[in-house]
Amino acid sequence: MRFAPSRRQWLTSTVAAVATAQMPAWAQSRTQPVRLVVPFAPGGGNDVLARQMAHGLTEQFKINMIVENRPGAGGNLGTEFVVRAAADGGTLLLGHTGTVSINPALYAGLKFDATTDLQPLAMFASSALLLVVPASSPHKNVAQLVQALRSGKSRSFNYASSGSGTGGHLTGELFAHELGVKATHVPYKGTTPSLTDVAGGVVDFSFGVIPSALALMKTGKLRALAITSAKRHALLPQVPTIAEAGVPELAKFESTLTYGILAPKGTANNVISLLGEQILKVAATPSFQSKLGVEGAEPLLGDAAAYGQRIRSENTKWAAVIKASNVQV
Numbered sequence: 001m002r003f004a005p006s007r008r009q010w011l012t013s014t015v016a017a018v019a020t021a022q023m024p025a026w027a028q029s030r031t032q033p034v035r036l037v038v039p040f041a042p043g044g045g046n047d048v049l050a051r052q053m054a055h056g057l058t059e060q061f062k063i064n065m066i067v068e069n070r071p072g073a074g075g076n077l078g079t080e081f082v083v084r085a086a087a088d089g090g091t092l093l094l095g096h097t098g099t100v101s102i103n104p105a106l107y108a109g110l111k112f113d114a115t116t117d118l119q120p121l122a123m124f125a126s127s128a129l130l131l132v133v134p135a136s137s138p139h140k141n142v143a144q145l146v147q148a149l150r151s152g153k154s155r156s157f158n159y160a161s162s163g164s165g166t167g168g169h170l171t172g173e174l175f176a177h178e179l180g181v182k183a184t185h186v187p188y189k190g191t192t193p194s195l196t197d198v199a200g201g202v203v204d205f206s207f208g209v210i211p212s213a214l215a216l217m218k219t220g221k222l223r224a225l226a227i228t229s230a231k232r233h234a235l236l237p238q239v240p241t242i243a244e245a246g247v248p249e250l251a252k253f254e255s256t257l258t259y260g261i262l263a264p265k266g267t268a269n270n271v272i273s274l275l276g277e278q279i280l281k282v283a284a285t286p287s288f289q290s291k292l293g294v295e296g297a298e299p300l301l302g303d304a305a306a307y308g309q310r311i312r313s314e315n316t317k318w319a320a321v322i323k324a325s326n327v328q329v
Contacts, residue, residue, distance in 0.1 A: 014056070020291050026094045032090060034065045034092065035090065036057075036093075037055065037070055037078050037091060038069050038078065038224050039075035039076070039094070041069060045127070045295045045297070047069065047292075048291065049297070051067050053261070053288070054066065056281075056282030056287075057278060057282055060281065061278065062181045063181075065257050070167050074098070074165055074296070075099035076103055076107060078093070078099075079095075079099050079118075081120060083112045083117045083163070086286035087264040087276045087284075089271040090270070092257070092262065093263070094261045095114070097258050100317060101114075101314035102322075104318035104319075105198065105318060105322050105323075106327065113233055117264075117265050119237040119265050119266070120260060120262050120304045120311060121257055122261060122279040122304060123300065123306065123310060124261070124283035124288075124299065126257060126258050126259065127209070127257060128215075128257075129208060129227070129228045129256075130206055130224045131206075131228065132221070132225065134198060134200070135223050137201075137204075140169075141225075142226045142250070146179060149179065150179070157183045158183060159183050159185060159205050160194035160195070161186070161187055162191040163187050163188065163190070163191050164187045165329040166184075166272055167257055168191075170321055172320050173185070173321055173324075175253070175326075178250060178253060179249050191208060191209055195213060210295075210296025211294060211295060211296045214235070226240050228242055228256065229256050230243065230254045234293070235296065258314065260279075261279050284299075
């Protein structure tokens with residue numbers, strides 16, 4: 001004897017059918033989760049943004065999307081993993097300027113080129129750095145620091161970064177190169193120790209990530225002279241841009257990191273289009289943008305074509321800085 005399904009069974013099957021219908025065709029037949037690879041260790045800003053994006057995409061697609069951390073070699077291990085993955089939409093990369101635009105020019109002997117071996121899907125955010133000095137520093141603004149750098153014959157100036165080849169390192173090289181001055185780079189193993197030594201007066205200045213620098217600013221240990229973006233940051237509207245310093249050589253200065261999602265080269269156009277559209281939908285939500293703010297980032301929305309152009313232009317810019325400054329890792 002057959003029994004009519006209960007109301008609960010009917011609702012469950014109906015919801016399941018609707019969820020399946022909402023899945024993109026490429027996902028309906030998947031038996032494994034879609035992986036969003038972060039080429040860095042858990043806990044950092046890249047990881048936080050990736051998990052927020054994965055959560056949003058999971059809600060959009062009604063499928064299981066997981067974040068997989070694959071750190072190592074300055075982000076190259078995780079990036080190459082995605083380059084070599086099947087181009088079926090099942091493996092994606094959280095990309096940012098360092099891994100997809102800087103590393104191809106910075107690391108000799110790479111067996112892949114992230115600027116050409118990955119397919120951009122969409123970009124969703126950018127982040128700037130803060131030019132900070134010890135709170136005890138006599139330099140109250142960028143112009144005063146520049147004057148000291150130019151007249152500092154009695155001693156050499158140095159600046160800290162979280163490591164060789166990082167955004168903070170290369171921004172310091174760009175800053176010095178534009179001014180035609182010398183400043184010694186002091187690499188640290190991480191942001192916290194680098195900014196701690198700046199706060200302690202061991203190092204003269206640094207270009208630090210906003211959340212870490214802001215924490216030390218609030219305790220009165222660091223002073224922010226400027227931000228490296230083209231416009232002032234919503235979190236710190238009182239902090240001017242470097243371009244506002246009144247120094248002619250710095251009138252067009254800008255240094256930001258772009259965040260986006262990429263897939264292996266050869267991914268089908270319909271998958272690229274669908275994923276890119278959904279990424280931008282997630283990135284436009286208030287909940288996602290509030291998370292960006294916590295990490296010191298701001299929205300920067302662009303489709304696959306716009307993101308691809310951004311990757312190429314940033315590669316050209318930073319390759320020139322690397323060559324001019326003879327940066328090695």
